[in-house]
Amino acid sequence: MSLPSPWRQFFPGILALDTQQQVWLDSAATAQKPQAMIDSLCQHYKNTVANVHRAQHQPGERATRSFEAARKDIKHWLQADPQDVLIFTKGTTESINLLCQALAHHLQAGDEILISAYEHHANLLPWQQLAKNLNLTLTVLPMEPTGHLDIEYAIAQLSTRSRILAISALSNVIGHSQNLQPLLNAAQKQGVWTLVDGAQAAVHQRPNLQLLDCDFYVCSSHKLYGPDGVGILLARERSVRALRPWQFGGEMVRHCGYHNAEFLPAPLGFEPGTPSIANIIAFAATLNWLKTLDIHAIAQHEATLHKAVLDGLRARDMQIIGSPNCxxxxxxxxxxxxxxxxxxxxxxxxxxxAGHHCAMPLLQHLNLAGALRVSLAMYNNSNDIDQFFNALDQSLEILQ
Known part of the structure; x- marks a missing residue:
């Protein structure tokens, strides 16, 4: 099979250094960066450096306009409703921690939080620790051996005690994509707040939050070909009013005295301190660049490479975890x-x-100490896959 990547040319980093013969098959951890993102960062630091929202001078005004335009562009890429609120964080992990603490005042002993068995630590530990602190019930929804969440069973677990459902759209270990909407709909009917962790899924299928009926959606820039240190929390207009600020400092204040303070509404009330201005602007530039590409061609390209990896591993009698389809x-x-x-x-x-992939309970459930993971992106090509299997065969000759 010969399958070049027409998008590889847009990534000037290690992928362009043929002398290094570097094969990047770790995009689920972090993606390589396109020139559009690098150009945006350079342009900001050369021409637009200033803090946002707080200065009366022209550089500050320009930076604020660029920053808020980025917020609008990112919402557009998410295909969210105009009334939805986009809050910037440092990453998916901080977004979930923010949500966890911002909803805590609604919860009391005996209330239930539901997660899936395949959650990343980022969507497990905040809820686990909140449950311990407030004497809540943390219910783990089981998956089938294929990695498929049992949706009907999960729906049946919803009860009057259920308050929050937090679930990933795509496991970073199993790689099995499925339709979560029936579960989200059932939770909404029960009055349960719903969070979808899109950190992995958003890379391979552009979210449509007008169709995905969840209260909150989170993902990270660095997996989406953007800069490090930027995450988003998208809150529905109907749900954002339930949140209380969880961190405090500058920028978020409407009025402050020595003994009392009033805070701005979301999003600024949840973004204390100086944000990662350049990275947020560059993230929006990355997503705007992604919008110019043929997402269906990219999906087909990745699917073809994915099949080649699966076929090659099966031909070598490797133990494949679950039934990955993405x-x-x-x-x-x-x-x-x-x-x-x-x-x-x-x-x-x-x-x-290699390792437990920040999903240690999942690996323990599967009676595995760890695993290797190959993860793909638009810039991979068939030569990458050939080099991987050549290296795998040579390694196995040594180790087996």
């Missing part, structure tokens, strides 16, 4: 430790991820 594959080689195999692959220029 962009990544986690696997183990019989009688070989995943860390040893990852080390030998890395020495041959193949970047994969």
């Amino acid at each position: 962009a990544l594959v986690s696997f183990n080689a019989p009688n070989v430790h995943h860390a040893d195999l990852a080390l030998l692959l890395g020495e041959q220029g193949i970047a994969v991820r």
Whole structure:
């Protein structure tokens, strides 16, 4: 199979350094960056450096306009309603922690939070610790051996005690995409707040938050070909009023005295301090660039490469975890430790991820100490896959 990537040319980093022979198959951890993002960062730091929302001078006004235009562009990429509120954070992890603390005042002992069995630590630990602190019930919704969440069973678990449903649209270990809308609809009818963690899924299918009926949606810039250190929390107009500020400082204040303060409404009331201005503007530039691409062609390209990886692993009798159907594959080689195999692959220029992938309870549930993960993006090509399997075969000859 010969399948070039027509989008690889837009990524000037390690992918362009042919002398390094670097194969990047770790995009589920973080993606390489396009020239459009790099140009936006450089332009801001050369021409628009100023703080936002608080200055009367022209540089501050220009920076504020660019910053708020970025907020509007990101909402447009999410296909959210104009009335929905977009709050900037440092990443998906902080977005979920923000939401966890901002809703805590509504909860009391005996209330229930529901998550899936395949959640990343970022969508487990905040709820776990909140449940411990407030004496709540944390219910873990089971998945089938394929990694498919049992939707009908999950719906049946909803009760009058259920208050929050927090669930990932795509597991970073299983890589199994499915329709969550029936579960979200059932939760909404019960008056349950719903959070969708889109950190992995948003990269491979542009979200449509006018169709996805959830109260809150989170994802990160760095997985979406954007800069590090930027996350978003999209809150529905109907839901944002339930939130209370969780961090405090400058920028968020309507009025402040020594003993009392009044805070601005969302989003500014949830964005204390100086935000990551340049990175947020560059994230919007990245998404605007993505909108110019053929998303269906990218999806087909990734699907073809994904099938090639699955076929190659099966031909070598690798243990594939679950039934992945989107962009990544986690696997183990019989009688070989995943860390040893990852080390030998890395020495041959193949970047994969090994370990528990910030999903330790899931791996323990599967009776696995860890796994290797191959994850794909638009810039990968068939030569990457060939080099991966050549390196895998050489590594297995040494280790088995």
